[in-house]
Amino acid sequence: MTQPPPSATASENLTFGEVSLLRVDHVGIAVPDLDAALRFYADTFGLRCVHEETNEEQGVREAMLAVGDGSGPRIQLLAPARPDSAIAKFLDRSGPGLQQLAYTVADVEAASAALRAKGLRLLYDTPRRGTAGSRINFVHPKDAGGVLVELVEPA
Numbered sequence: 001m002t003q004p005p006p007s008a009t010a011s012e013n014l015t016f017g018e019v020s021l022l023r024v025d026h027v028g029i030a031v032p033d034l035d036a037a038l039r040f041y042a043d044t045f046g047l048r049c050v051h052e053e054t055n056e057e058q059g060v061r062e063a064m065l066a067v068g069d070g071s072g073p074r075i076q077l078l079a080p081a082r083p084d085s086a087i088a089k090f091l092d093r094s095g096p097g098l099q100q101l102a103y104t105v106a107d108v109e110a111a112s113a114a115l116r117a118k119g120l121r122l123l124y125d126t127p128r129r130g131t132a133g134s135r136i137n138f139v140h141p142k143d144a145g146g147v148l149v150e151l152v153e154p155a
Helices: 034-045 086-094 108-117
Strands: 021-030 047-053 060-066 074-080 096-103 135-139 149-153
Touching: 021 086, 021 149, 034 047, 034 060, 034 074, 074 086, 074 096, 086 096, 096 108, 108 135, 108 149
Parallel strands: 021 074, 096 149
Antiparallel strands: 021 096, 047 060, 060 074, 135 149
């Protein structure tokens, strides 16, 4: 494991440079039924729901689950709110399961621009509203090793 130079602070990002990923924000899991999934994750793993909402623009019902003391990354459950949503299409194509890996960024526009400069495609020209009023964008999975990467600038 490579150690940071002695002058580095914990808040410096030595791995991603100008993209400035700050931490893993959450892992998104597509589910066909949000209420059933919430019961499963609570009863099976003891996870607690710390936020739930419907994002009409994205056509998704979602919930954020806390793990352990709740200080780390979240698990996001995503269920379709309408049949033409991206999550409904994902479920039709792939079934339930891991759908995305999200990173917190300080500035979603700057991170998007830095990734575009590296030749990666982003799904949106400008950020959209995400969970709890955050601003988000996604890196196309074909440009990220098959992983849908979400960039999250918290509200």
